[in-house]
Amino acid sequence: MTQLKGGPVVRTRPQIDRDAAQPVYAQLAAILRQQISDGAFRPGDQLPSEAMLVRAYGVSPMTVRRAIQRLVDEGVVSAIQGRGTFVNTVQIGAAAFELGNLQKMFSDGAGASVKLIEARFVSADEETARRLQISVGDHAIYIRRLISLRDEPAFYHRGHLIYDPTRPIVESELEVTVLKGVFSGTGSSLVKRAELSMEAVLLNEDEAALLQAPPPSAGMRLEHVFFDFDDRPISWGWFVCRSDCLRLHTQVGLE
Amino acid sequence: MTQLKGGPVVRTRPQIDRDAAQPVYAQLAAILRQQISDGAFRPGDQLPSEAMLVRAYGVSPMTVRRAIQRLVDEGVVSAIQGRGTFVNTVQIGAAAFELGNLQKMFSDGAGASVKLIEARFVSADEETARRLQISVGDHAIYIRRLISLRDEPAFYHRGHLIYDPTRPIVESELEVTVLKGVFSGTGSSLVKRAELSMEAVLLNEDEAALLQAPPPSAGMRLEHVFFDFDDRPISWGWFVCRSDCLRLHTQVGLE
DNA sequence: AAGTGGTCTAGACCACTAT
């Protein structure tokens, strides 16, 4: 609110600052987002048209579109051709639990250490053969590791890795593939894609002992399969941790 | 590959189809994505500059930028000002488990039914008061429900809801808030945001009995707090399900 | 200095929706 001398009370509108470090489209997106958050536009309400925003803020149509598009990408509004742009209700289904949070535990100087429990050649059993798309009885590498945080056991990892001298997977790459690729951010350039799944499990005796959990205990299991650029599996494995090691948080809606 | 009559072998480049239903920027993004997927550009490689793409495909700079921006948003490439655009390695940390998959179980004619087990006024205990930002001893509504899919018990839900005659939360809205808002897609216009968390738990006796799981069993617990446009909590509760009811899948990387 | 991506303009034309 601004009180002009002797004049009427004028409701000031947030303005674009052309000298700000923040781009104009981001400023406009922030203004609209804030207005929605403040309740000036409620779920279901129609936003001012692009043409109106162009006039109101003195920016070009493309800049307005970028601002709106950002809100669309955020799921805050929906733009419908021929009708207008409307504020969304909170969509819980849009919530996503990001693995990136978990990653921080390892990247920051969080005192992560890895102890190799076992690594040996095995003959692929039926499931391993299926997951790695090899034949039953083919060689594979089986590894078991314990990953600790600040000397507390946190993750128990088991993995099966392709062993094929004709394929360009060297020992150091394996390390990357199955550990760094998961937890320390930058993956191998041999990996094209990965499939992940997560579920709650009851820790078995070995797992409970290694993770220092009193049985019966619940845990989380994160399974992974990595594929190379020929779409062939490179590795298949899973991490198991105590439930108190992996609580995922997220937020949906504004602010 | 195209064999011109008597001429040399010409490697055809994917071209833009101006008459296609798909926008030009989407076509260009798809072309580049496919080339990366095919290994024509490997992780770490630099993409052709925007100016080169403008010449190569005969489109305007803005259109090239939109195509690249889409790949950036997808996490496939990173654009660095002054240096160029580079193909990313697979970033596992970018993986996100979406709740939307779960939502489908309820929205499709999946035979979801809800049975109210209990609903009564309670005096808020310490934790409830903290979560709902009310005073200990204040009235709240406590509800318990069992949600079944195809006559199989799937989710056990407990929730505490604000009871305040001065606040515009009617009975029907409560239903929306705690159930439809979570599982059937469209939320209430009273809800501004929600906080969610997920963890593995050991089912207690009651939970195991209701969910028809033999104890000891592991389960997943999904906790939620909804906030109104005044940033005050509306409800706090949690769903518990058997582990086999909630397996989350995701994929990271190309294709 | 040359090349890169980042922003922004001031329109144009189109497809779609409402009246």
Place this chain on the structure above:
DNA sequence: TAGTGGTCTAGACCACTTT
């Protein structure tokens, strides 16, 4: 028919990186 969002142009200027 008027209004809406969706696409696209052909530049401009800027900030940044590399040579």
